[in-house]
Structures are given as C-alpha cells and as structure tokens.
Amino acid sequence: MKKILLIDDSDTYIWSLRKYLQHRGYPVKTACTLNEARAAIQEEIPLVICCDLDLPDGSGMDFLDEVRAADKELPFILVSCHDKDDYEQEARRRGATLCMDKMKGQLVQDKLVEYAYRQLSGEKTPTFHKLLFVYTEDTSAEVLRAAMLQKGFDLILVSSIEEAKRRIFEDKEIELILCNLELPDGTAMELFHTLRRVAGMFQMKNPPVRLLPFFILTENNDLATEYEYRHEGVNDYITAPVNIPELIRRVLFFVE
Known part of the structure; x- marks a missing residue:
C-alpha cells in the first residue's frame, strides 16, 4: 500500500x-x-x-x-x-x-x-461526506468510524459540547452532526439548541454558522423520548445497535 x-x-x-x-x-x-x-x-x-x-x-x-x-x-x-x-x-x-x-x-x-x-x-472524485460525531467514552466510536469510512463517510470524533462547537465553527465542510444523548459537559439537546440559537442570530448568512442536520444516537429506544426530541426539531433518532446501511441511507437523505 x-x-x-x-x-x-x-x-x-x-x-x-x-x-x-x-x-x-x-x-x-x-x-x-x-x-x-x-x-x-x-x-x-x-x-x-x-x-x-x-x-x-x-x-x-x-x-x-x-x-x-x-x-x-x-x-x-x-x-x-x-x-x-x-x-x-x-x-x-x-x-x-x-x-x-x-x-x-x-x-x-x-x-x-x-x-x-x-x-x-480508484476514482477521480468519489463522494466523500464529513460528519461530526459527538460521543461518550463508552461508545464504540472508532469502530463506527472505521465502518463508515469504508463507505465514504469521514466521522470527526469529539467528546464534548465545547469541542463540538469549536469544530463546527472552524470546519465549513461538516455536513451533519451525530450526537449521543448524554455528554460529559451537558446533553445533546443543549448542543442542539445552542446551534439553532446561533444560526438564528446570524440568520444563516454566515457560512460557518448553518443549520446542520442533527441526529441523536442512543441506546434509549423509548418511543415517548424519541417523539419528544423529534418534536424539538431533531432530524433523526437512531437507537443502538447501529445498522450501518440504514444509518447511511438516513444520512444521505439529508446530505445529498
């Protein structure tokens, strides 16, 4: 190689x-x-x-x-x-x-x-999507990243809300956010609402501050919880174990 x-x-x-x-x-x-x-x-x-x-x-x-x-x-x-x-x-x-x-x-x-x-x-310009994954320590993030990379999706791994915000504002090529429910410095919904609030303040005219699709990845398969988050505006709610082909299908709906 x-x-x-x-x-x-x-x-x-x-x-x-x-x-x-x-x-x-x-x-x-x-x-x-x-x-x-x-x-x-x-x-x-x-x-x-x-x-x-x-x-x-x-x-x-x-x-x-x-x-x-x-x-x-x-x-x-x-x-x-x-x-x-x-x-x-x-x-x-x-x-x-x-x-x-x-x-x-x-x-x-x-x-x-x-x-x-x-x-x-082996292709001149293959499809390549960059996603941000905000994960907790007990998540098999590296395993998911390796599996997704084989399909042309690069998962940028961060383990806190603060780090996620910095990467989102710094990297204009991130297309979608995957986020675990509970994080060391807060929750997925805190990050979600912060990003929506900032995007609204700038009225999405500032390229680094845009309304990125937001997915929650969790082991909680309670339908009432899923309904609550979807009602708040989360784009998708995916429960473990993650089915890679299904995850890719859902991601592509938003990034293509």
Whole structure:
C-alpha cells in the first residue's frame, strides 16, 4: 500500500500527524528535508504529499515544481504558519492541491484522510461526506468510524459540547452532526439548541454558522423520548445497535 509522505522539520508536528494517520490505518513515510523527500519519492510514489513551506534545505514551493514536473495529479498539500494570502495564489498557480494553516492541525489531519481515501478509491472524485460525531467514552466510536469510512463517510470524533462547537465553527465542510444523548459537559439537546440559537442570530448568512442536520444516537429506544426530541426539531433518532446501511441511507437523505 502506498504511503502518505509528510515533509516537515518539526519532530513534534510530524509525530502528531503520523500517529493520527497510522491510527486511521494509513501507512506514513516522513522526511525532515527535501533531500530525504526526494529519496522517498524515488523509492516509491506516495499516496499524498503534505509538505511544509519552509524547510532547512529549500522551499516546499520549489519541491512542488519538481513533483508537478513528474506527476500532474498527485495530491500535494502545502502547509505553513505564514498567512495564506502571502503565498496561496502562487502555490495554486504552480499546482498545489491545497494550502492550509499548519496550526489548524485537526483540519490538516482530516484533509489528509480525505485525499488518501480518494486516491485509494480508484476514482477521480468519489463522494466523500464529513460528519461530526459527538460521543461518550463508552461508545464504540472508532469502530463506527472505521465502518463508515469504508463507505465514504469521514466521522470527526469529539467528546464534548465545547469541542463540538469549536469544530463546527472552524470546519465549513461538516455536513451533519451525530450526537449521543448524554455528554460529559451537558446533553445533546443543549448542543442542539445552542446551534439553532446561533444560526438564528446570524440568520444563516454566515457560512460557518448553518443549520446542520442533527441526529441523536442512543441506546434509549423509548418511543415517548424519541417523539419528544423529534418534536424539538431533531432530524433523526437512531437507537443502538447501529445498522450501518440504514444509518447511511438516513444520512444521505439529508446530505445529498
């Protein structure tokens, strides 16, 4: 299996990215310099490249030119702490797939998973949906995420209301929210009403604040409880054990 190539001279940054990607099942090759990156590519063409803009022996932009001279399609994500306005237009002109803020580590992780999935799918632009799953510790979240990823759904896992709100406002590509009933810092309905209230205040004109479909995942199969939440405006109420094909069918109703 081809590897994701990470090029960065920060041991801490590259360790964090590699750990996340390997945990998601993607093999990773790392390089601290452009010379190491060149050697890695000669050994094997990578699945995706994620490269820092500034490296000890040169510029990620120049390395992008080298890669594009040999391969016009290989996903190449350029990351940097610099303001994107200073370099993104030039990077796009030279063939960068994406330019990202290096400090938004979780978004970088998500994008690497997305492009790796697309490469492995064998299709040019396969359907890929990003969902936010707000879960409790006793939920088999990783098992559900692995099963959903095989079907083209990337579950972003967060374990608190505060973290969920931050991700929703930061990531404009999230299409739907799955949420367990009880959370460490509140309930699913508290998050639901907070998001609806904020969306109403902005009248949905602010792109990060939009009325996302909201599903509840729970072991509580009491019909009265389900009716109560649906009456409040929750889009769907799914009881455990989760049937993956049925969950996908319900999600697609709202995101396609």
